[in-house]
Amino acid sequence: MKRSTFTILFLLASLLSWSQTPSADSLDLPLELDFIPAGGFYLDNVEVELVAPQGKIYYTLDGSKPTSRSKPYQGPIKLDATTVIRAVAINEDKTSLLLGNTYFIDEPDTDFPVISLGISPYLLFDPYQGIFMQGSRAVDSLWQKPGANFWTRREFPLHVEIYESDGRCVYNNMSGFRLFGGMSRLFPQKSLALVARNRYGQKRFDYPIFGKDGPDKFKYLVLRNSGSDFGKSHIRDILMTNLVNDFDLDKQASRPSHVYINGTYWGIFNIREKVNRYFVADHNDVDKDSIDLIEHRLTLKRGSKREYLRFIEFVEQNDLGNQRNYDYIASKMEIENYMDHQIAQIYFDNQDAGGNIKFWRPQTEDGRWRWILFDTDWGFGLHQHDAYKNNSLAFHTEEDGPSWPNPPWSTLLLRKLLDNQDFRQQFVNRFADRLNAAFSEETVMAQYDSLYQMYAPEMPRHLQRWRLSERKWKNHLNRIRTFAAERPTYVRMHMMDKFNTGGQRELHVETTSGGSIVINNNLRIRSDKDFDGIYFENYPIHIRAVPDYGYRFSHWEGITLEDNQRSFELQLRKHQYIFRAVFEPFAHPLLGQVVINEVAPLNKKSGDWIEIYNHTKKRVTLTDWVITDLKNEWTIPQAAIDPNDYLVICRDSSKFFSQFPNAYNVVTGLGFGIHKRKETLALFSRLGAVVDSISYEVPPSDSAFTLSLLLPELDNADPENWAIRFGEGSPNLPNPYFLESTIRSTQTLWLQMGLAATVLVLCVVLLVLRSKGHI
Template structure:
């Protein structure tokens, strides 16, 4: 029977793999798998290493059938006459069902575990006591690896890369964190896969496999929990995914897959050009950008030391360096979490060329939330984070300086108190926080026993760590509320109720609310409420109120207040459906500021674009048309990121507007066109375009539809800006239909062949059974 199955596999290979080495199955999770069939075309030789070392012609030669000996990470060298060898890997997890996506790290064992030089080891000169300063794992050393990612039991990528030990104190843990790098010197300089399905990014320069930091031997979830519950705060944070890791086929436990905070991360999330990103780690380190950006921060600290209290000019001076609202929200989260390691993990970023104010990134939050002490939720972190002349090394005076001085201003106090209450009412609401914790632990539930066994952690220790976290979630909000009330001598509260309204949202202090809400605030502290109409809606007023103010400060003496804004649709102008997005050009990965978008006027009227605006997704970057901007009947205009580049490549007679202050790519994922009355005429979300097949590509609207936010309306073609001949557009549409017909025909042929092969194999199975009888 096994012989027949092998024969069947070889038949398949002969049909579909005439000119390449094919493994059946490819790497993945196959409990009980004993053999892999390898199709090796004529002229090829395949060698395999089973221990992580680079395979050579002196390694084990593969000839058709490869025996699998348990969980194995197989590293292959493929030789073809006259060509350089090609390296690939296939990792087979056969001992059990793997419940998480997993990374397989394949490397020469000496790179990690050589006693003298391995980056996972102590080396020659480590301190005797933790955290073992001087050890190899404290050094900034990168080693080559081959990394494979298996997601949903399919190989996502397999490529050469670099690895470093990552982290601070946690590098002394038995399970260490890794930073993984794609670089040209290894091959591809990107990992071309959406590592985080919840994000729109299709490729990454690097990523982190984190050991959960200080929580490595505990719940293994605290940092992740803290960032996930706080993600709607508007602060920057690293996205997360639970994964398993294997090193040379050996199980290495559960890791937190995280984004790496660097210029690529800031560029992807905030659109700042990579070369303009500044990142500092106060008090001493510049991670990205010139040294002067840290000096700006230090100059501000020196200035604050001279001030007893802050006036409005002082506040503006601080705002020029640090985004005050962002920092206040960040501080409230750190205080409520009781993060005793906050001072050592500050990450601030800006656009240093534009000298924008620094903003924060949530990072390394695990040293809170009752991590070691089940009564730590009782600690008054607000006092610790604002103490003057603090002797506690975890809350040094230079760290508390900024918040202390900010809170000396009454208006800043009001904002801080409201942001603090925002957090207690939402992110740290026990019901929603428990729900988030359950979700996170449930994702790892089936994998936890194997992880605990791998690192010799008892189930009791893990359970108690989870219980301490649950206790924190249950009791910390009420305790933190009492600390705030006492610190500022606050008294009675009132309840805010919000009823969600069609056509818009409301912002209460820092909270952007799109669903019903209840929360408590102090009667002596005014709250700020803002009605935010959706595109093509307008704010009319407030329910049960004659007040039509869109943004207002409310001081409430009642016990409750209902907030319910009223929105109504705007009247559409007569040209609303006459303009369409005809073509979108997405920049090549090696190009900068080269994308463009073409707008076509399908009417017989000239449309004046005076004071019309082009906006990105967040309405931050805006381009405004001048008074002489027109789009003629049955003609198009092209909105470009860079006029100079565009005219170097295309006809100079094309009507072009720009430079648009943002690009059309995965980092700026939406385009919106508004008329002079702020009516949205057109929009396009790039996630609704088809998945590109080339690095340099243009999408054409083949149906001439107004609503273009669906992949079926687009075809990938060579760029043709300025083309207005409708017959060509129709020809493109007909070509697309022909391609679709050909695809259907090929599909029927494919399934016909498969059906015939299935009939053949069934015949052989029946014949084999008959012969056995």
């Protein structure tokens, strides 16, 4: 009885499990529809079969949406020119998804990705209703053509395929699109914004179109006609945004592409990110619905204007030359981000930059305003062959400019900040740093040459498509080269006039292997390349020698300092300075014994903090030791660590102790923030030898986390010995490495699966043996 009961129960459970497994027919799945062969690039004519075993197929060849009124499929479709086939399968009960494939027939080879768009030609080109057309309501006598169809803001569905440069189709789906841009809509090639939504079948463009260093999925993508640079260089905006890759700026990634609309070649479009709340979230690890995003003067795009109105009212009504007032404003904005934004726009001579701005803040108690760099194509001599002479510094600090392009409200913040001596000192030196490095002729020409090599083979086809002048294109390329060569000289002259800088001073620095030199906590000079720059007599600069792991700073050559300081302020009294930092191999006695054990980057609740562990049997004094990142350093005040114990260094004491009220041996006031995605931190002894150093690069995350060393005795220079722990962290406590170890997690998972499989096999064997009467 027991044996039969066991067997019956086992069979019932099996039947129940089987009965709950849905068949394909029971699921409400769309009809299958296949294209044979798939879309792609073909050297010759191609025949395409459409296969739908359970439905009747209807298709179009002009890009329009297929319906039951479209042409019915009756046999292979013969193609002798590039064509978008869109199709749908229909039966009495259901339909397939709206599918499409593009067949590129004998198209030129390219190193660019290729994008194919399929959409009703009527929607685009109807003389009265088409959104690429003026239509009947445009005021033709005005150059902006108000009332024209192309000023619509409506969104329309279309079919999108993205092919990589190697021919792979990496995206094929329905999407939404809108016309994009301002006055560039007047050009025959119009910019387009693509958007992924659930109702179109996919809520993100799930492909890292800009490569591994950019986001791996996008809500929006822009196909840009180069804006005001259409018909000119076609690379201005991309060149300028590429020049600020190392700046403290949010800026759009870019990539050139060839676009086809309904099988017709539509020219080169630059793929760009769309600057909106999704862009901010993708680049800053914030919640897209918890930000204030504003453009122009007070056009709200997300969140609230309230904090910005308070901020700008304080600026208007208070003297920022007063240090207390300045410190308050500095607590409400990212100063270095704003400096970099202004410095870039001034150097570019972007004549459309005054009020054409976007800025945002996280909606937190300590959220600070940040500015986004975008739409720079009016720079680098777009409308003027000798624009390199323009005094853009005066333009951006004009007190009473016209309503466009630089009204008083657009220059107010920079004017008021420059009243503060600390800001002015930092602004002048930071600008000088940028002119010496990112905006030097050598750097700009390297970026230009890279873009030219990329675009030059592809441009003739684009120019022919839109009947554009090759001579004009080359003239604008020459303008860019001239601007790169001449601009730094004129900007320095403008700075000398504006800031009473005194004379220009030449600086030549170099370093031996084993370390680097940091200038103004901004520029890092390594041993593989000497540095030549120009600074200003009345604006001292800060110099710091930073040894690499396994080295220490030895001395300076070419300059005499008291106590052989590793870091000093250089008063620029002489016309020229030439010196070198010398480093020597050195293993500190505590190397690998006093270690960075846990790091909490950009933590909203506890603030940033670093935990240091003493793995020795002796008390270690850390007074006057130094913590650094790539650009900043902070000297530890009086502090020590007992044997096998911890020291915690935090940035914000009130935040930290609100989360960890029982924490002990805590030093507060860390002088810089810790980057959440990519950072290098080092711990130096009082005499400048590296005691410990770590680097990390992790995926973006909205959640709080710490990076924890798995075991104190492991090499913390090896990323494999670190784990990401989500949550607030464990200062003053051992790291629970066993919970986060990827290897152990994987081993545990396989062990559990193996045990489950073993139990299942044993049950089956027992059942068989019982059924045969062996047990």
